Amino acid sequence: MDVTYVLLLSSLGLAQVIAQDCRVPVGGNNMGFKDDLPQTFPNGTKVIFECNVGYMPAGSPSITCTNGTWSPVKLTCERKSCGSAGEVENGDLNYEGTEFGDKLVVTCKTGYIMVGNSQFTCGKDGWLGGRLPVCEAVACDAPPMLTNGDFSPVRDSYNYLEVVQYKCQKDYTMNGSSLSSCSKDGKFQPAPPTCIVVQCKDPDVTNGEWMSGSRPPYKYKSAVTLQCIPGYNMNGAQTQRCELNSQWAPGLPTCEPVLCEDPDVKNAAKEEGSKPPYKVKSTVTFSCVSGYTMTGTRTQTCGLNGQWAPGLPTCAPVLCEDPDVKNAAKEEGSKPPYKVKSTVTFSCVSGYTMTGTRTQTCGLNGQWAPGLPTCEPVLCEDPDVKNAAKEEGSKPPYKVKSTVTFSCVSGYTMTGTRTQTCGLNGQWAPGLPTCARDSGTVDPPENKGNGMAIGLGLGLTVLIGSVLTVLGCYFCGVPACIKEKKRKRPVGPALLAVKISG
Numbered sequence: 001m002d003v004t005y006v007l008l009l010s011s012l013g014l015a016q017v018i019a020q021d022c023r024v025p026v027g028g029n030n031m032g033f034k035d036d037l038p039q040t041f042p043n044g045t046k047v048i049f050e051c052n053v054g055y056m057p058a059g060s061p062s063i064t065c066t067n068g069t070w071s072p073v074k075l076t077c078e079r080k081s082c083g084s085a086g087e088v089e090n091g092d093l094n095y096e097g098t099e100f101g102d103k104l105v106v107t108c109k110t111g112y113i114m115v116g117n118s119q120f121t122c123g124k125d126g127w128l129g130g131r132l133p134v135c136e137a138v139a140c141d142a143p144p145m146l147t148n149g150d151f152s153p154v155r156d157s158y159n160y161l162e163v164v165q166y167k168c169q170k171d172y173t174m175n176g177s178s179l180s181s182c183s184k185d186g187k188f189q190p191a192p193p194t195c196i197v198v199q200c201k202d203p204d205v206t207n208g209e210w211m212s213g214s215r216p217p218y219k220y221k222s223a224v225t226l227q228c229i230p231g232y233n234m235n236g237a238q239t240q241r242c243e244l245n246s247q248w249a250p251g252l253p254t255c256e257p258v259l260c261e262d263p264d265v266k267n268a269a270k271e272e273g274s275k276p277p278y279k280v281k282s283t284v285t286f287s288c289v290s291g292y293t294m295t296g297t298r299t300q301t302c303g304l305n306g307q308w309a310p311g312l313p314t315c316a317p318v319l320c321e322d323p324d325v326k327n328a329a330k331e332e333g334s335k336p337p338y339k340v341k342s343t344v345t346f347s348c349v350s351g352y353t354m355t356g357t358r359t360q361t362c363g364l365n366g367q368w369a370p371g372l373p374t375c376e377p378v379l380c381e382d383p384d385v386k387n388a389a390k391e392e393g394s395k396p397p398y399k400v401k402s403t404v405t406f407s408c409v410s411g412y413t414m415t416g417t418r419t420q421t422c423g424l425n426g427q428w429a430p431g432l433p434t435c436a437r438d439s440g441t442v443d444p445p446e447n448k449g450n451g452m453a454i455g456l457g458l459g460l461t462v463l464i465g466s467v468l469t470v471l472g473c474y475f476c477g478v479p480a481c482i483k484e485k486k487r488k489r490p491v492g493p494a495l496l497a498v499k500i501s502g
């Protein structure tokens with residue numbers, strides 16, 4: 001190269017020496033220089049362009065440097081075209097393009113399978129990749145025979161989309177699809193099933209039992225419904241199905257003992273008894289705390305339904321009844337309801353007197369303690385006035401306001417008030433009178449009840465007898481005597497005689 005330039009320079013002479021050099025020329029698209037180039041190009045230098053690989057040249061490839069300027073580039077480079085690659089029966093040619101570098105992919109129509117190369121590229125000398133492929137119709141070989149089953153129809157070869165149907169022998173269950181078809185890849189899809197023996201074991205659940213459904217042997221899709229024995233609750237699904245893997249689905253349940261909740265009764269304590277967890281037949285006995293009383297049953301038993309039977313009792317505060325004392329009034333004190341330790345104080349109404357304790361306290365047993373008092377009518381004693389007789393008037397017992405009227409016996413004169421009234425204080429009011437002997441009259445004997453009276457004069461005997469009769473009758477309380485008393489005189493001696501003999 002350097003030699004060429006040297007030769008050119010020497011032949012052009014002095015005029016060329018002063019002419020300008022050209023710089024590196026710029027070519028068109030898809031072209032390059034045929035040779036390596038120097039840095040500077042003297043006047044008259046020729047440079048030749050060349051199209052890149054895969055491009056077709058048109059026009060003159062050379063340019064010349066004239067006085068520092070290159071002549072115009074006439075060369076153009078067009079991409080090479082490979083044109084049609086041909087035809088594939090039952091296939092499609094899918095061109096990216098048909099020019100240099102473009103790709104071509106061949107596909108077979110559905111139901112056809114490709115034999116040969118499917119990818120081609122447009123090269124500088126035409127399509128690269130060899131011969132076009134062939135699309136052959138799909139065919140499947142017969143599927144493998146089934147163990148414990150068969151299929152139909154049976155042939156050597158099956159066309160695309162042809163279907164076979166599988167069957168399992170008696171007592172065998174098919175695991176998979178019963179239908180399979182010849183697919184585009186030349187194989188049966190889905191894969192053939194298998195024929196298997198399905199047998200589920202007896203569904204054995206502790207404290208459970210068969211309730212309804214299939215009976216053994218349990219084959220595929222057998223279903224049983226189970227239940228727990230009384231006192232047990234089921235945890236899990238009641239109904240189970242025998243699955244292909246000879247297992248029950250969704251899985252056998254369990255039977256858990258029925259438990260009663262820890263029972264709680266307000267204001268009560270549990271006495272010795274069962275401890276949690278409370279199984280069926282556990283018992284718990286309650287007692288109310290002090291001051292509370294139970295309604296219901298003390299001892300409860302955990303029932304099959306998980307509930308306490310006969311039902312929890314309640315403890316309510318002990319209350320004493322509203323106390324009622326006849327002829328008495330309640331003074332200020334507690335008001336109903338009367339809880340334990342309430343107190344009530346009574347006072348008898350006018351004319352009545354109390355026996356017992358005024359202030360009562362409601363006890364733990366709901367009874368008033370020490371026990372309700374009573375109010376008895378105030379009574380005056382049987383009044384006795386010496387040498388006097390009671391006239392008609394009140395009879396014992398002498399209640400308040402009873403009256404007794406006295407009259408002195410013959411020969412005696414009264415001092416005081418004849419008629420006495422029983423007062424609220426149990427005393428006769430205004431106070432018993434006295435009978436004093438009139439002057440000139442014989443004194444009465446000291447002891448009226450004494451047998452010595454017999455010794456007295458006959459005239460007095462009758463009189464004294466009468467007095468004794470009245471007194472005697474009151475002492476002995478014989479009703480007959482009281483009746484007799486009204487006749488007075490005739491009876492006196494008879495009674496007297498009895499007293500003597502006694």
Ligand SMILES: *[C@@H]1O[C@H](CO)[C@@H](O)[C@H](O)[C@H]1NC(C)=O
Nearest residue numbers: 175176194196243244245246
């Ligand atoms: C049923 O077939 C499937 C798929 O082949 C397999 O995974 C499974 O184990 C089979 N089941 C039984 C119970 O044989």
